Amino acid sequence: MNAEIFNQLARLPCFKGLDVSVIPLVGSGNNPCCKVIGHQNSDAFFVKHLGLQNIDAAMPSTNKNADIKLYANANLVNHSAIKPAMHSETNVLAMNNALADISPAIVYQDSQWQVQRFINGTSLQDCALSHDEKTAIAMDVMAALHATKLEAGSLAPLDLGSALRSQVGLLALNEDSEQRLMSLINTVCPTEQGIAAYAANNVVTHGDIHFGNIMVEADERPWLVDLEYLCLAPREYDLAMFIAINPLTLEQFISQDCRKYKYKDSDDKSSNHQNGHVQPFPGLAVQGYQASSGANVNVDLLRAYLPVCLLLNSLWFILKGRENEKFIASAHWQINAFESLTQSSTLSYLFTN
Structure with missing residues (x-):
């Protein structure tokens, strides 16, 4: 992660005024990713830089307005420096509630960054399983996502x-x-x-489900990450x-x-x-x-x-x-x-x- 991107991350409202460590994650995706650890409470977060091409791309996103910051009800959001946009916060809280058993909570998102709770596990891609076993897990996760219900207007088609x-x-x-x-x-x-x-x-679709976007915890529970392309389809x-x-x-x-x-x-x-x-x-x-x-x-x-x-x-x-x-x-x-x-x-x- 280059210095410019790191400086952008450090200025995100959700990390402002907090003492954090940033650990780049090699091989975690096609765009720069890192793990951010808060020293006060040891909370860990997965942060992905979405890349400049995503600002103008027409792929649907959880963020219908690229200039509106989205916040969720996490410890960082309760920091006094953060002034969330309430209608956006409500939208993301509803999404987090709907996806609570499928995906780690979204803490923050804008046109270039997405912050989620960090899953301490291994990507399905790196698990010692056969291709068919990985496919079965991925299909279970996909089916669970498609069964979720969100309020009308929460996602773009x-x-x-x-x-x-x-x-x-x-x-x-x-x-x-x-x-x-x-x-x-x-x-x-x-x-x-x-x-x-x-x-x-139409159902809630992820748009990029592959083995690298499913994290498996030690108890073998799978989690779907990388929600930037959620849409109705x-x-x-x-x-x-x-x-x-x-x-x-x-x-x-x-x-x-x-x-x-x-x-x-x-x-x-x-x-x-x-x-x-x-x-x-x-x-x-x-x-x-x-x-x-x-x-x-x-x-x-x-x-x-x-x-x-x-x-x-x-x-x-x-x-x-x-x-x-x-x-x-x-x-x-x-x-x-x-x-x-x-x-x-x-x-x-x-x-x-």
């Missing part, structure tokens, strides 16, 4: 079209490349009319993003081997059954989710979301790759998966601008 267009703008491509990319986005992105039919089934969006960002799960989805997975209920009359034949079941992630949630997954909608998630991830990794080359490999495999899934022409021009 998903807007993938705006998110993609925002990423294109941040990439600052040449005119020809931008036109080619925008044409592709208009082709693969689900239309508002097409998605509107599923709005009644069909459950299939969260599943698509999970599949897109997990290489083995994605390979299983795209592979012909996925045809061995069948729906348990052959009498299901959903759109996933055509001409009286059971359609391919896309892997253990969806099986596990359906078992945990008791909800039916619309695989057609899942398939519609998946290429959009792959493309959005690709653009994000390319943008991050300009700062750190370690992200370029991730951009390449996301693009390769997108091309394989959509049978589209090469997107190599995105790396030459």
Whole structure:
């Protein structure tokens, strides 16, 4: 964490006037993260710098107004130096109550920072479990999140079209490349009319559930962290993003081997059954989710979301790759998966601008 970011953190209202230690966390995510320990009461907090690209990005956030600070009812908030915005505090308190058994409390959030209670555990990614065991835990956590209820207006609805267009703008491509990319986005992105039919089934979605965003305590209790992209969307969006960002799960989805997975209920009359034949079941992630949630997954909608998630991830990794080359490999495999899934022409021009 560089000095400029550290100084910004030290000036956050939730830490103002407090004696704290800041410990950078290596490998804890794609943006700078640290652990902050308060010396007075030994409280520990996980702090994530959301990155400048998140200020203008259209991905929904718990913070509907980037200039409003959000506070929760934690020890730091009770410090005399803090003057919380009450309507924002109420909003976050409601969210913390709804997610109390799923995610550590949000202590503070603005356009660049998110502060949560620190979970003293190991990321699911680093746990000594098989991929299938990790997937089962992730699906349990996802199902629990989707079952939560928040008051109307607490979260913004998903807007993938705006998110993609925002990423294109941040990439600052040449005119020809931008036109080619925008044409592709208009082709693969689900239309508002097409998605509107599923709005009644919207749930609270995380938007970035992967093994690294689930912390497991010593008692094996999992916690979902990194809530910056919470939004209202069909459950299939969260599943698509999970599949897109997990290489083995994605390979299983795209592979012909996925045809061995069948729906348990052959009498299901959903759109996933055509001409009286059971359609391919896309892997253990969806099986596990359906078992945990008791909800039916619309695989057609899942398939519609998946290429959009792959493309959005690709653009994000390319943008991050300009700062750190370690992200370029991730951009390449996301693009390769997108091309394989959509049978589209090469997107190599995105790396030459």
